[in-house]
Amino acid sequence: MVVSSSAIHTAAEFVYDQLRKKIFEKALTSGQRLPEVAIAKDLNVSRTPVREALRRLESEGLVQIIPGWGACLASPSKQEIIDTYEVREDLETMAIRKAAKRITPLQLCRLQEQIDAERETFVNRDLESYLKVNDNFHIIIAESSGNSTLVGYVKNILSRIFVQMIFFESFFDFDTNPSLEEHIAILNALKEHDEAECVRLMKEHLRLSMEGLKAK
Template sequence: MKDPVQFNTTSDYVYHQLRNQIITKKLRAGQRLPEITLAKQLEVSRTPVREALRRLANEGMVQLIPNGGARLLAPTKEEIVGTYEVRDYLERLAVKKAASRITPLQICRLEEQIELEEKSFQERDLESYLEVNNSFHRIIAEASGNIILADYIDNVLSRTYVFLVFYETFFDFQTNPSLDEHRAILKALSDHDEDLSVKLMEDHLSLSLKGLAP
């Protein structure tokens, strides 16, 4: 076992090792995850591997097959398009409401997320980048003032997070188009421009969907 000391349990260690391999695309969508093989690779017993796979399944990254082991999720194009259709509807509503309600503090928090997003992109830290990106959208949902809407958006962000982990290719580019899109949305929100905020969010999500290639 390598560097297990920093983790509370062996299961926690296995979980982080597997999650890192997924994030860095060392493991691919649809790939089988045999417990015996993983246990040998990580120098642990099968029990913590099984527990880690259950945890990843709860996050939507792994599919547990009855009497068939586990494999990484392989979302279909139809599932991705359907999820983005829902996300587009919810986030356009959220940004519309946020445009008239957003506070100076929430504006500052969005500015901070953009700075962190730029840093994580430069460092090619995909996991950090995706977390920061989701935080940007969660703050807007929060600014809508509708906690039910924010809860639905949080759920759909978790789903699209998995798609981005498996299929996003923006680290193949030298610059990140999402940064400018987020800056434009922030400017529209700061100006309390409802129509422009909605249009920019719609365009942003449309481009995000196009960047996925299952």
């Protein structure tokens, strides 16, 4: 029986969706092995779409594939997350310093939209959506800097943190969103084009995030 490439692609999409869902729901453990044979059997597919799905997850940083050993979930350490945040602070401080002078009314409206969406996604405990909305808030600020190279670096560091935070098990172990009021304060400072206050608030926001990680 000949299996078409479109059928394989559809099966790979199915496997990808199932594995990604398990990752975000914490049904799989950080560092856990992902044997192709077991996954194929569990999802009633061949190994080919499983292999394709694992490669896609690897490209997103969610999975590691070790030649001769196989695939496993990524396993970032708390220190790696903290180190990434330190780099992030320098990039985002530069971005908001420039944005304070250049940000437009339209960009301010887009930031408000992200804050509104952040409230909803946190209430729903939707980790993936929450992290995306959070990232969008910071990306809009970077875009407001007018420096396209800086935007690229900010997107890269946020992408790293996005993956790392997925595996941080106690991420939603609080009743209120600690970053929401900080984002509101940052937006208000940007509306006033207060460069010094914008920088202070951004540094404080990222410092509190790192301290929260260290305390867990």
